[in-house]
Amino acid sequence: MLPLLSSMDSIHKLLNIVLPLISLLSLFIFLPPILLFKISSSILRSVFSENVSEKVVLITGASSGIGKHLAYEYAKGGACLVLVARRQKQLQEVACKARQLGSPDVIIETGDVSKVEDCKQFVDAALNHFGRLDHLVNNAGIGPVCMFEDATNVDDFAPIMNINFWGSVYCTHFAIPHLRKSRGKIVVIASIVQLRPIPRVSIYSASKGALVSFYETLRVEVGSDIGITIVAPGLIDSEMTKGESTSKAGMDGFPVESTEGCTKAIFKSICRGDRYLIEPAWVRLIHLWNLLCPEAIESFIRWVLITRPNNSNPNPNSGQLKAD
Numbered sequence: 001m002l003p004l005l006s007s008m009d010s011i012h013k014l015l016n017i018v019l020p021l022i023s024l025l026s027l028f029i030f031l032p033p034i035l036l037f038k039i040s041s042s043i044l045r046s047v048f049s050e051n052v053s054e055k056v057v058l059i060t061g062a063s064s065g066i067g068k069h070l071a072y073e074y075a076k077g078g079a080c081l082v083l084v085a086r087r088q089k090q091l092q093e094v095a096c097k098a099r100q101l102g103s104p105d106v107i108i109e110t111g112d113v114s115k116v117e118d119c120k121q122f123v124d125a126a127l128n129h130f131g132r133l134d135h136l137v138n139n140a141g142i143g144p145v146c147m148f149e150d151a152t153n154v155d156d157f158a159p160i161m162n163i164n165f166w167g168s169v170y171c172t173h174f175a176i177p178h179l180r181k182s183r184g185k186i187v188v189i190a191s192i193v194q195l196r197p198i199p200r201v202s203i204y205s206a207s208k209g210a211l212v213s214f215y216e217t218l219r220v221e222v223g224s225d226i227g228i229t230i231v232a233p234g235l236i237d238s239e240m241t242k243g244e245s246t247s248k249a250g251m252d253g254f255p256v257e258s259t260e261g262c263t264k265a266i267f268k269s270i271c272r273g274d275r276y277l278i279e280p281a282w283v284r285l286i287h288l289w290n291l292l293c294p295e296a297i298e299s300f301i302r303w304v305l306i307t308r309p310n311n312s313n314p315n316p317n318s319g320q321l322k323a324d
Contacts, residue, residue: 045272052271053078054104056130058122060113060171061140063090066189066236069263070137075103077267082126083108085140105130113140113167114159123174133178135270137187138168138211143204157203164207169214176226185227187270188215192234192283196290197298199305219275227273234283236262 057074061067063085071081075098083098083106085091091108098106109125111118126133141164144156151157172186179186193201194209212230219228237256257280269277278284290297 042272045274049268049271050273051077052135055079055134056082056126056132057135057137058082058084058126058133058171058175059137059139060084060122060167061189062094063087065139065259066233066263066266067137067139068094069259070139070266071098072101073263073267074135075099075101075106077271078102078104079135080104080130081106082122082129084111084113084122086110086112112163113171114162116170119167119170120174122171123178127178132182133175134182134184135187136171136175136179136184137189138171139187139189140164140167141189141204141207143201143207145200147200148202160203161207161210164204165210165214168211172218176222179226180222183225185229185270185273186215186218187266188212188228188230189266190230190232192232192278192287195232195278195287197294197301199302229270229274230276231266231269232276232278232283233257233262233266234278234280 052074055074057079059067059071059074059081062071062081062083067085068090071083071094074081081095081098081103083091083095088108088110091110095106095108107125107129109122111121113119113122123133143160143164144151168188175186178184188211190211191205191208193205194212198205212232215228215230222228235256237259262279265279266277269279278287286297
């Protein structure tokens with residue numbers, strides 16, 4: 001056994017030397033054609049963008065924010081909608097406007113995505129009413145705004161993962177057989193926070209990171225049968241950023257993108273069949289710098305959001321980012 005382990009260690013040492021050299025050489029040889037292919041593919045996807053007319057789309061967290069405005073974008077395209085959230089009155093208002101914007105048929109379903117039985121009911125309702133399902137948009141989410149060490153009750157973190165992660169997983173599990181039949185799409189509203197370290201949203205960031213990891217793996221499992229678009233929005237003007245939420249997160253004065261502008265970009269990305277979307281586009285540069293020199297980015301973010309003099313937060317354990 002020991003000689004075998006020693007042999008395996010030698011193989012690893014050899015790979016540590018050889019593979020980086022091969023990778024660098026391959027990068028110089030294959031990078032130009034890969035970039036050309038990606039650019040050409042992006043142009044073709046834009047030209048032959050999906051027509052969502054008469055498609056059946058289930059959207060969770062549709063009563064406000066990104067979910068609401070995505071419903072409007074789908075409605076303008078003539079899609080049939082299944083709108084899901086906990087707040088019935090707000091859902092009815094969204095449904096009414098969606099019909100006015102061009103959706104031929106809209107139904108609403110109230111419930112909690114953190115409950116397995118509710119998620120099954122959402123998908124069943126779509127199948128019972130429309131007979132099919134083409135797109136599943138996993139948007140529902142909540143998140144606390146506090147320093148992790150200042151949390152007074154760690155049990156309060158459990159619903160964050162239950163809604164943000166398991167709520168999407170449950171809906172996806174019940175939707176997959178039907179999305180395979182229609183060769184449909186899954187849309188995942190993650191967040192830019194899982195790509196860079198943002199203080200006071202550690203558990204929210206973890207839940208979104210789990211989403212990305214899960215759907216990247218699922219993409220391999222389902223192959224080309226189902227398209228998966230993972231969206232990482234930045235700071236968006238929605239219920240999650242209104243009021244005192246941005247102040248408690250130390251993000252006063254940061255540029256906030258309109259929800260309408262963000263959802264238009266998301267909708268176009270979905271119809272193109274993109275694998276990923278970071279919105280707004282300039283945030284990608286911060287992600288790039290975070291990959292190249294994470295220590296500098298961490299220090300800068302810590303100074304901007306925690307240690308600078310005008311960024312004191314006397315009550316760091318209050319407040320919750322929220323989207324239904």
